[in-house]
Amino acid sequence: MAKRVIRAYCTVSREAACALAGTPPWELEAEVLAEVYHRTAAARRSGNPPARQEIEHWRKEARDAIIDKWSDQMQDPGAGHRTVLALQPVLRAWIERHRGFLPYRMVQVLTGHGCFGKYLHNIGRESTAGCHHCGSDTDTAQHTLEECPAWAGQRVALTAAIGLDLSLPTVVKTIVDNDTGFDAFKTFCESVMLEKEMAERAREEDPLADPIRRRRTGRRRRAFARNLI
Known part of the structure; x- marks a missing residue:
């Protein structure tokens, strides 16, 4: 999907394509969803269903955490080294x-x-x-x-x-x-x-x-x- 977003050649590595598209790899996006789900479920079990604003806050916290994790992973890319290493120092600014x-x-x-x-x-x-x-x-x-x-x-x-x-x-x-x-x-x-x-x-x-x-x-x-x- 990231390659289609940036209209890259199909030979471009997944790591480089995700970085250029500003979209974390799906396994990291899944961590965001899992974190928000577990916190929401725990709050509901305790009898305190979270407000929508609180859920959005949790989502932002989880996403900030996976951006940091993604940036750390990009310091040692498996492929697309030239592109990934150029983007890694400014990853958050690139995404935003x-x-x-x-x-x-x-x-x-x-x-x-x-x-x-x-x-x-x-x-x-x-x-x-x-x-x-x-x-x-x-x-x-x-x-x-x-x-x-x-x-x-x-x-x-x-x-x-x-x-x-x-x-x-x-x-x-x-x-x-x-x-x-x-x-x-x-x-x-x-x-x-x-x-x-x-x-x-x-x-x-x-x-x-x-x-x-x-x-x-x-x-x-x-x-x-x-x-x-």
């Missing part, structure tokens, strides 16, 4: 931020799952992890955000808004605290990722491209899927 919508292309940059050479290589869609735009050996989300000279122009406006430190923890902290920073990051992601996607589409449609690069449709898509089983 008033700008809840995360654009699709921003999610690609935040997760590293998208139109990046390393990701495409990992899923068998590129023969190498290299960057088609600058020739670097490895094209990752962080390379795109911080290093690739092809996006230097777009990066000028971004650094003017959030500073020269484009490490993901700093970017995340800035877009939580600052609407201007959020808008600048959104603009950067939309502009750069759109260009990368268009270039990717052109490579897919090139009849001379490596077969793994070509768009798979119809029978070719089904045949490729069978080879993965």
